[in-house]
Structures are given as C-alpha cells and as structure tokens.
Amino acid sequence: MKSETLVMKQHNFSAGPAILPQIVLEQASQAVIDYNGIGLSILEMSHRSPEFVAVMQEARDLVKLHLGAGDDYEVLFLTGGASSQFFMAAMNLLDENGKACYVDTGAWSAKAIKEAALFGEIDVLASSKDQNYNYIPKGLNIPSDATYLHITTNNTIYGTQYHNLPETNVPIIADMSSDIFSRPIDINRYGMIYAGAQKNLGPAGTTLVIIRKDMLNKVSRTIPTMLDYNTHIKKDSMFNTPPSYPVYVCLLTLRWLKEMGGMDAMKTHNETKAQLLYNEIDRNPLFKGTVALEDRSLMNVPFVTVDPAHQDAFMAVCKDKRISGVKGHRSVGGFRASIYNAMPMSSVEFLVEAMQEFERAQ
Numbered sequence: 001m002k003s004e005t006l007v008m009k010q011h012n013f014s015a016g017p018a019i020l021p022q023i024v025l026e027q028a029s030q031a032v033i034d035y036n037g038i039g040l041s042i043l044e045m046s047h048r049s050p051e052f053v054a055v056m057q058e059a060r061d062l063v064k065l066h067l068g069a070g071d072d073y074e075v076l077f078l079t080g081g082a083s084s085q086f087f088m089a090a091m092n093l094l095d096e097n098g099k100a101c102y103v104d105t106g107a108w109s110a111k112a113i114k115e116a117a118l119f120g121e122i123d124v125l126a127s128s129k130d131q132n133y134n135y136i137p138k139g140l141n142i143p144s145d146a147t148y149l150h151i152t153t154n155n156t157i158y159g160t161q162y163h164n165l166p167e168t169n170v171p172i173i174a175d176m177s178s179d180i181f182s183r184p185i186d187i188n189r190y191g192m193i194y195a196g197a198q199k200n201l202g203p204a205g206t207t208l209v210i211i212r213k214d215m216l217n218k219v220s221r222t223i224p225t226m227l228d229y230n231t232h233i234k235k236d237s238m239f240n241t242p243p244s245y246p247v248y249v250c251l252l253t254l255r256w257l258k259e260m261g262g263m264d265a266m267k268t269h270n271e272t273k274a275q276l277l278y279n280e281i282d283r284n285p286l287f288k289g290t291v292a293l294e295d296r297s298l299m300n301v302p303f304v305t306v307d308p309a310h311q312d313a314f315m316a317v318c319k320d321k322r323i324s325g326v327k328g329h330r331s332v333g334g335f336r337a338s339i340y341n342a343m344p345m346s347s348v349e350f351l352v353e354a355m356q357e358f359e360r361a362q
C-alpha cells in the first residue's frame, strides 16, 4: 500500500512517543512483513541471526558517528526506559563513599535525584523549581572531586534546554531523552549519555546508553547481572533478548539522520523551525511563551493564551485542523508543541497559520 492511499496524516506535535520520519515508518512497516526480502519478518527473526547482529552493529556505529564518539565509548541499547537509568547510572558509577552533583531542572531531574540518592551522596547544586522550572540555573559551583555532574539537557515538560554546558572538568552525565541527535555535541564533555528512544530517535521500548569506559568499575557494591552495564557491554547489548524491533526502527532513524546531513543539518533544521514558532508566539498578541528567552528549547515549545478564556477555543481549532498532541503538560497548562527532528517545517508553518487565523477571528 502506498502512503498516498492512507488517511491524511495529522500534524503530530506529541511529546512522546513522538513523530518519526515518514520514510522510517514505511521502511519499518515493510520489515514487519518481510525483512530485506529474506522471507522472514523482523519480528520473527532470532536476535542471534547474522541479519540482526548486523542491525545492532550498524546502529551502534551510527550512534558513534552522530555523536563523534571514539573507541573509548560504549553504546548500549537497553530496556526499562530512561527512568531505569536514573538508578542504574548511580548504581554503576557512584561509589557509596562518593559524591555526585545534580541540577534540578524539572520533573525528570527530580526523579533522577531521588533514585541516585539510594546509592551515594547527592549534592543538588541548583534548582529552578521556585519558578516552576521555567529557566536553567547558571553559575554553578561544581566541586572538582564530584564523581559526575548530572543534567537533563532538554526538559521535555517545561520546554527549557541547555544551550551551553556548565563549566567544569567533572564528567557530565546527561539525560538527553528529548534532544539527543538534535545538534552536534562535544562528546568529550560527557561521561555518559542516556535517552529513551521514544522522543527523538525511535519507538518506545529501548533506551540508548553511551558510556565512557573510564567511568566504569569504580564502585565496590555488588550489582545484579541485568543492571550491570558491564554485562551488556560484554555481550553487545544481547546478553538477553534485546528489544529487536525498536532497535531496528532506531537504526532506520539513524540512517535517515545521516542522509539528512547529520548533526549540523539537524541543528539548522531545528533552529529554523523553532524560530518560526517562537517568533509567532512573541508576535501574536493572543499567545505568550512560558520560558526564559535564553533557555527556550528547540524541541518542546510551551505557550499559553494571554486570555485564559481563549484556551479551549484554540484547542478546538487545533482539533478541527488535525493538529495533534499540543495540549500542554498538566504542570504547565496551555499548549506544548514538540517539534523533534522528524517534524517537518510544513507542520510548524501549519500551526503558525492556525495561530494567525485564530488571531484574525477574534
């Protein structure tokens, strides 16, 4: 079936699981029927088959390519969501006599802090909770003896994003669930990066972990086999049955990223889209943003109606125009347009036109 014959797609601004490139959806659906013409569905193939081992290998290689990571980094595709990394990171990397620093920039950071505190001393350097997390705290005083500094590079719920990393020589652990592969990064600043796939990489079901080898084997506690990064490193993420289909769809997205021109092209694409939408939010007298200007996220764009009475009316407009997933998170209210890598410029233009039309109708 050709995609033209399908029902007209909605403009998908969902925060996650989120939009994927159309070509990835087509290739992924084909592989469910017949993987590369071999007469087996990807869903019914052994993860020990040469075909799947090659999928895993290429996915790892492309992750390294896009992040600029060398042989000192390991790439893992795990399960349990980014939420499991909240405790796995500390369990594997923070000795009980050690200290880790965290910055509290939202609900996900707060959860990471809570879990890490089970394993060692946690120093919360700063929090933006007092302002409903609408900015990124700066000027941190980072103790040089900390094992790591944990940050959430993009705060999916509140729409804030780090545009500059904190100044420090301490290795950074970053929850990049909602902005991984959205821009070039300096990998050498990171001891570890993790990301649930379902925001900017693939479907729900796998979690990407990139870890620098020198971070490992520094804790004395006993770690259950399945929760030990070393287990998965030794077996190339196939100690047990990996989430094979989600990993395959991630591979398709990683290939798409390469074809699109890689991280530099993504940065330009994402900046252009975000600028268009923020410009409209700032220009249109009916709407306003909720976040400190310099910390605005290029991935999740929260906004509210200036007149609360307009909220339901604009929500109805969105529904009518098949603009989907724009309802704001309950802790911010209003609207949130998630405009991840796969979001085409045309859908952002469509949303902006809807906002302009709404203005004219008042």
Ligand SMILES: *Cc1c(COP(=O)(O)O)cnc(C)c1O
Residues within 6 Å of the ligand: 016, 080, 081, 082, 083, 084, 108, 152, 154, 155, 156, 157, 175, 176, 177, 178, 196, 197, 199
């Ligand atoms: C969605 C999200 C999570 C949680 O991811 P799960 O895979 O559902 O556990 C964690 N951190 C950030 C920044 C997120 O956006």
